[in-house]
Amino acid sequence: QVQLVESGGGLVQAGGSLRLSCAASGRTFSPIGMGWFRQAPGKEREFVAGIAWTGSVTLYRDPVKGRFTISRDNAKNTIYLQMNNLKPEDTAVYYCAEKKFGSWYVEGSFANWGQGTQVTVSS
Secondary structure (H helix, E strand, O other), rough: OEEEEEEEEEEEHHHHHHOEEEEEEEEOOOOOEEEEEEEEEOOEEEEEEEEEEOOOOEEEEEHHOOOOEEEEEEHHHHEEEEEEEOOHOOOOEEEEEEOOOOOOOOOHHHHHOOEEEEEEEEE
């Protein structure tokens, strides 16, 4: 069973930056892709960004395009989410997960969720 562990969250002022990491451990790790989701208080979990494990496919939710960058290090079984120009509306718990099938934008397409890391952006 693969375990995913997120790190890098914290408190930052609006306009600041954070870099989240998601490290996979366990069985041989060769997913279709990986994704970052987030869940704000009182809201449903939503897709933020995704990356194919091979090739160059990346996807982003519209509000984060141009501000967030997803990347991976296959040798380290780790993905990253560089978040720049953060806004208060980016405040949420951020989760990474392994894509199994289907649409990138649907939570049900993913499995092996991490425990989440809190990102708080103050105005």
